[in-house]
Amino acid sequence: MKLALILNVIDPKIGGVMIMGDRGTGKSTTVRALVDLLPEIEVVLDDPFNSDPSDLELMSKEVREKIQNNQTIETRKRKIIMVDLPLGATEDRVCGTIDIEKALTEGVKAFEPGLLAKANRGILYVDEVNLLDDHLVDVLLDSAASGWNTVERESISISHPARFILVGSGNPEEGELRPQLLDRFGMHAQIGTVKEPHLRVKIVEQRAQFDESPILLRNQYQEAQKELSDKIKAARKLRPKVEMGYDLRMKVSEVCSELNVDGLRGDIVTNRASQAIAAFEEREQVIPEDIFRVIPLCLRHRLRKDPLESIDSGDKVKDVFKKVFGLQV
Structure with missing residues (x-):
C-alpha cells in the first residue's frame, strides 16, 4: 500500500490506487499521512484550479488566455493538496455548478468550482469508495482518465483541468467495485490484519504513545519523514529520464x-x-x-x-x- 501511494506521487499518470482491507487496519490513516510527504508545486495565484503556469494541459482557460495575450502571471509555491470526498456528496458538489441566473442576467459564465477543481494536480481520496453511488464513481473515473471535468447546464458548458491522483479505500465485506471500475484504478493493494503478536504489540504501543503525546512521537520520526520526502522529490525529477x-x-x-x-x-x-x-x-x-x-x-x-x-x-x-x-x- 505504501509503495503504491509513493509511486503515484512520483508519477500521477499511473492512475491512482484502490486499497481494500479489513476494518481497523490503518487504510485511511496511511493515506492521510501521505500529506506530510507531498512536495511543493508552482501554482497560479488566486486560481481555483491550481493551474500550472508552464503546462497547457494543467491550466484553466482563463490562465491560457492570459499567457496567449502575454499578460504577467503571478505564481506561488504550495504543497500538493489532498481533498476528501465525503460519501454523501452530491454531483454538483463534486463537479461544480453553473449559476444560470447570473449567466442569463449578466451574460457571464458564473461557475462555482467543485471538489474536482480543488483536487486538480493533487490527490482525491474517497473512503469507502465501494459504497459511493455508481454515477459519482463514473464521473470520478472519467475525470481521472481524461484529466478534464465538463459541467453542462441549460446549454452552457464549462470545462476545467481535473488531473488528480484518485485514491479509494474500502472493506470488501461491504461489497466490491464492479470489475470495469476496478480496472480504471492503476494499482490495487490488499491489506490484511497483522497476525504476529510482537508486531501487534508494537502497533498498540505506538498508538498509546501517540495518544499520550502526538507531538513527541511525530518529532521522533521527523528526520526519517524528511528523508523520505526528499527522496520522493528527487524521484519526481529523475522520473522523465x-x-x-x-x-x-x-x-x-x-x-x-x-x-x-x-x-x-x-x-x-x-x-x-x-x-x-x-x-x-x-x-x-x-x-x-x-x-x-x-x-x-x-x-x-x-x-x-x-x-x-x-x-x-x-x-x-x-x-x-x-x-x-x-x-x-
Missing part, C-alpha cells in the same frame, strides 16, 4: 497476454510503475526486479472475469512473471 528496455516491455506485455488481461491498461500502468520505482531507487534504467515488485499491484485486480470471483492475491501474477522472465527473483 528513466528508460525501460524494449525487451522488458515485450516481456511485460507477454505476462499480461499470458494472464489474459483485458485491454492495455495493465501494460501501460506496469511500465509506468516500473519506471517510477527505478527513479525512487535512484536509477535511470529499469531492471526485472523493479517489475517484479510492482506487477502484482498493477495486474491482480484485472484478472477477475466473474464479478463473484475473489481478487487474486498476487501469487498467480508472480508465477507467470517468473515463467516469462525465466528467473527467480
Whole structure:
C-alpha cells in the first residue's frame, strides 16, 4: 500500500490506487499521512484550479488566455493538496455548478468550482469508495482518465483541468467495485490484519504513545519523514529520464497476454510503475526486479472475469512473471 501511494506521487499518470482491507487496519490513516510527504508545486495565484503556469494541459482557460495575450502571471509555491470526498456528496458538489441566473442576467459564465477543481494536480481520496453511488464513481473515473471535468447546464458548458491522483479505500465485506471500475484504478493493494503478536504489540504501543503525546512521537520520526520526502522529490525529477528496455516491455506485455488481461491498461500502468520505482531507487534504467515488485499491484485486480470471483492475491501474477522472465527473483 505504501509503495503504491509513493509511486503515484512520483508519477500521477499511473492512475491512482484502490486499497481494500479489513476494518481497523490503518487504510485511511496511511493515506492521510501521505500529506506530510507531498512536495511543493508552482501554482497560479488566486486560481481555483491550481493551474500550472508552464503546462497547457494543467491550466484553466482563463490562465491560457492570459499567457496567449502575454499578460504577467503571478505564481506561488504550495504543497500538493489532498481533498476528501465525503460519501454523501452530491454531483454538483463534486463537479461544480453553473449559476444560470447570473449567466442569463449578466451574460457571464458564473461557475462555482467543485471538489474536482480543488483536487486538480493533487490527490482525491474517497473512503469507502465501494459504497459511493455508481454515477459519482463514473464521473470520478472519467475525470481521472481524461484529466478534464465538463459541467453542462441549460446549454452552457464549462470545462476545467481535473488531473488528480484518485485514491479509494474500502472493506470488501461491504461489497466490491464492479470489475470495469476496478480496472480504471492503476494499482490495487490488499491489506490484511497483522497476525504476529510482537508486531501487534508494537502497533498498540505506538498508538498509546501517540495518544499520550502526538507531538513527541511525530518529532521522533521527523528526520526519517524528511528523508523520505526528499527522496520522493528527487524521484519526481529523475522520473522523465528513466528508460525501460524494449525487451522488458515485450516481456511485460507477454505476462499480461499470458494472464489474459483485458485491454492495455495493465501494460501501460506496469511500465509506468516500473519506471517510477527505478527513479525512487535512484536509477535511470529499469531492471526485472523493479517489475517484479510492482506487477502484482498493477495486474491482480484485472484478472477477475466473474464479478463473484475473489481478487487474486498476487501469487498467480508472480508465477507467470517468473515463467516469462525465466528467473527467480
